[in-house]
Amino acid sequence: MTFFRSRWVQRPEHVRELDPGALPQGFRAAGVHAGIKATPAGGGAGALDVGLLVSDAEATVSAVRFCDNALVGAPIAVTSEARLDGLRAVLANSGNSNVADGSRGLETARASQAAAAEALGIDAELVGLASTGVIGRELPRDTLLAGARACAEGLGPDSADFCAAILTTDRGPKRACLEVALPSGAAVRLAGQAKGAGMISPRFATMFCFVETDAEFEHDTLDLLTGVCVKRSFDRISVDGQLSTSDTVIAFANGAAGVRIEPESADELALGQALDALMRQLALEMVADGEGATRVGRVVVRGATELVEPVARAVADSPLVKAALLGADPNFGRILQSVGQALGSGTQFVVDLSIEGIQVASAGVVLDFDAEMWRTLERAVESSEVDIDLALPGEGGETEVFFSDLTHEYVTINSEYST
Amino acid sequence: MTFFRSRWVQRPEHVRELDPGALPQGFRAAGVHAGIKATPAGGGAGALDVGLLVSDAEATVSAVRFCDNALVGAPIAVTSEARLDGLRAVLANSGNSNVADGSRGLETARASQAAAAEALGIDAELVGLASTGVIGRELPRDTLLAGARACAEGLGPDSADFCAAILTTDRGPKRACLEVALPSGAAVRLAGQAKGAGMISPRFATMFCFVETDAEFEHDTLDLLTGVCVKRSFDRISVDGQLSTSDTVIAFANGAAGVRIEPESADELALGQALDALMRQLALEMVADGEGATRVGRVVVRGATELVEPVARAVADSPLVKAALLGADPNFGRILQSVGQALGSGTQFVVDLSIEGIQVASAGVVLDFDAEMWRTLERAVESSEVDIDLALPGEGGETEVFFSDLTHEYVTINSEYST
Numbered sequence: 001m002t003f004f005r006s007r008w009v010q011r012p013e014h015v016r017e018l019d020p021g022a023l024p025q026g027f028r029a030a031g032v033h034a035g036i037k038a039t040p041a042g043g044g045a046g047a048l049d050v051g052l053l054v055s056d057a058e059a060t061v062s063a064v065r066f067c068d069n070a071l072v073g074a075p076i077a078v079t080s081e082a083r084l085d086g087l088r089a090v091l092a093n094s095g096n097s098n099v100a101d102g103s104r105g106l107e108t109a110r111a112s113q114a115a116a117a118e119a120l121g122i123d124a125e126l127v128g129l130a131s132t133g134v135i136g137r138e139l140p141r142d143t144l145l146a147g148a149r150a151c152a153e154g155l156g157p158d159s160a161d162f163c164a165a166i167l168t169t170d171r172g173p174k175r176a177c178l179e180v181a182l183p184s185g186a187a188v189r190l191a192g193q194a195k196g197a198g199m200i201s202p203r204f205a206t207m208f209c210f211v212e213t214d215a216e217f218e219h220d221t222l223d224l225l226t227g228v229c230v231k232r233s234f235d236r237i238s239v240d241g242q243l244s245t246s247d248t249v250i251a252f253a254n255g256a257a258g259v260r261i262e263p264e265s266a267d268e269l270a271l272g273q274a275l276d277a278l279m280r281q282l283a284l285e286m287v288a289d290g291e292g293a294t295r296v297g298r299v300v301v302r303g304a305t306e307l308v309e310p311v312a313r314a315v316a317d318s319p320l321v322k323a324a325l326l327g328a329d330p331n332f333g334r335i336l337q338s339v340g341q342a343l344g345s346g347t348q349f350v351v352d353l354s355i356e357g358i359q360v361a362s363a364g365v366v367l368d369f370d371a372e373m374w375r376t377l378e379r380a381v382e383s384s385e386v387d388i389d390l391a392l393p394g395e396g397g398e399t400e401v402f403f404s405d406l407t408h409e410y411v412t413i414n415s416e417y418s419t
Numbered sequence: 420m421t422f423f424r425s426r427w428v429q430r431p432e433h434v435r436e437l438d439p440g441a442l443p444q445g446f447r448a449a450g451v452h453a454g455i456k457a458t459p460a461g462g463g464a465g466a467l468d469v470g471l472l473v474s475d476a477e478a479t480v481s482a483v484r485f486c487d488n489a490l491v492g493a494p495i496a497v498t499s500e501a502r503l504d505g506l507r508a509v510l511a512n513s514g515n516s517n518v519a520d521g522s523r524g525l526e527t528a529r530a531s532q533a534a535a536a537e538a539l540g541i542d543a544e545l546v547g548l549a550s551t552g553v554i555g556r557e558l559p560r561d562t563l564l565a566g567a568r569a570c571a572e573g574l575g576p577d578s579a580d581f582c583a584a585i586l587t588t589d590r591g592p593k594r595a596c597l598e599v600a601l602p603s604g605a606a607v608r609l610a611g612q613a614k615g616a617g618m619i620s621p622r623f624a625t626m627f628c629f630v631e632t633d634a635e636f637e638h639d640t641l642d643l644l645t646g647v648c649v650k651r652s653f654d655r656i657s658v659d660g661q662l663s664t665s666d667t668v669i670a671f672a673n674g675a676a677g678v679r680i681e682p683e684s685a686d687e688l689a690l691g692q693a694l695d696a697l698m699r700q701l702a703l704e705m706v707a708d709g710e711g712a713t714r715v716g717r718v719v720v721r722g723a724t725e726l727v728e729p730v731a732r733a734v735a736d737s738p739l740v741k742a743a744l745l746g747a748d749p750n751f752g753r754i755l756q757s758v759g760q761a762l763g764s765g766t767q768f769v770v771d772l773s774i775e776g777i778q779v780a781s782a783g784v785v786l787d788f789d790a791e792m793w794r795t796l797e798r799a800v801e802s803s804e805v806d807i808d809l810a811l812p813g814e815g816g817e818t819e820v821f822f823s824d825l826t827h828e829y830v831t832i833n834s835e836y837s838t
Contacts, residue, residue: 340490
């Protein structure tokens, strides 16, 4: 099965899929069970909960993006003060997000950064941190430090254990390794490992994405590409509209393939296309794996620049639209209502709506449907991915948001847990 | 059982509860099954779906509030052009909201206004309209007009049928009739009939509230009181954060009791207290009756004026906070995360949080809890009404939002319906 499963992401022709656990040259990774997650009651090995990813080359450059929450975890606070343009490693854990634990949490984060750095023989400012899990509980320091040291001793060329160590409610790993044929004739590798089963569940569903390439980049070029691709992927998805305290994206480029990507070159464009497809598919996997999700919707909004974003978010985050998606119900009334809510009173409601390419409303008025057209519409929304298109007044703006349905399983997952 | 069931609303001492179906002097009401809602498949009487409420006195004054959606129904568009300060009647129906049906919907609304006015022998501009139900389907005009005429012939001194005719997914009627002893020594009546099982489900859960008093008011005084009380009641509740296309509040005062309420008098204050308690309890009934709701939460936020409202809404509308309320889980992590989301990055996260009066976080850091304190907290959130208090940086602002939990039943109600 191809990694590019969504109809909304095409595999670029110059991209070939490798073993999903492979890494680009010069990267190594590991994952262990340190004991942050509980050991199964019946005995046996505990789930992996600490992972380490390292680039061997000193000249590695990096690009980093965090979430926009006023409350961020200690790992983000500490990483923010590291050398963001030249990170060589990331230490990640699941099971506890180290958020809202005050100075104790900050000290644990700094200690883990130092322990990983020492074990790797590099400066602490070259190690990024990422934690995901319960909020407001103490992250056991010694457990994390022991995990970091164990990872450093077990580094290898496969990302499987690292990828497993960052998962929480995810149904399975989210990763790929691509070979990208560049116009200059060279080939480089591009790999990504992600987690996320919700924009956020503060308990344990924060989103991470780590990307590695063995191409050589200037920091500014990698940073620009990463920023653009994040905006088109992880910034465009919603499971429950809840912004995490721990979202982290880190891209590493170590130059091990001996191929330099010049700014504004054809090679940059080709690698950018591959990075874009990689991140968008990983983002779509988070939505499809959204807690309890059974279907994914995409809402595309065109119109005045300042209107498209709030309208797209309003539709994607409406629990009524999301429940209708679960029920395979082409409930245009709920879509129009949420659009009107986002526009607010005083705005003329001149909105066109299509569902799966079938026009439903024109200039704010629902079209007359005959029974046959109803059946066509009802059948169209039974697929696993459903398209909603909205045209608002004005021009120049266009955006999209991918969202999951609201299911009984989501309610179960999020109500049957006791803090 | 008292009407004032919530611990968050006290019955003012000068207020006595009458039969909930009673109306103030000079008001009459009716409700019929016209056929907008389907007749039961097995035969028998159909649910009431058209209601009419009338004030007999020519000197009646009124005050009106609508929702703030860019998409509003034809009934709101037509009522907006009526004599809003002197309405004498409201024609309401359930089963179809007459929204997004273009000029056909507007013509139906105007025709029903004219039919009700003719049957009552008053000008059409004195009749308000309110419809609730499915969006984007034709409201059958002749059925509605026949219902309006049947209501006009069946008017009586009890509000029971009228109240039933405006219900949709509501579990039962929401109404009260109060006798208010005024400081001047006189007594007047104040009655209210409401519907709502969600801020909105575009299918059929719009919110209405009609209030009548036989006190005599200047329009400006009634309008001011109504506006203040709406802001403290229906503007402070959320079932799913979804703004209706049809929310309507109409207050009528006909002077039939021969008691004039002077502006800024002690009598105005006393009647205002009664109106406030009436509307707040009706609003709380909507939340408690929110589609599938089992518990009600209240979030109170104090701090800088511009921060309190977005933070309160963010907490109340978070599906994660709402699912935790269902599970009787004192999940402070989700509360803090939603606060941080509303504040956005760049804001210092200095937030105090208490749940049911028990402090959980101070200056953004979760307190150390021992096992006994945990049990106390867990027991505290098992009640049917749960208090959350937040203190943000800054001063001068304070607000509250009442919200329902997110339940499996909510998902069922909103997914198992086909447009």
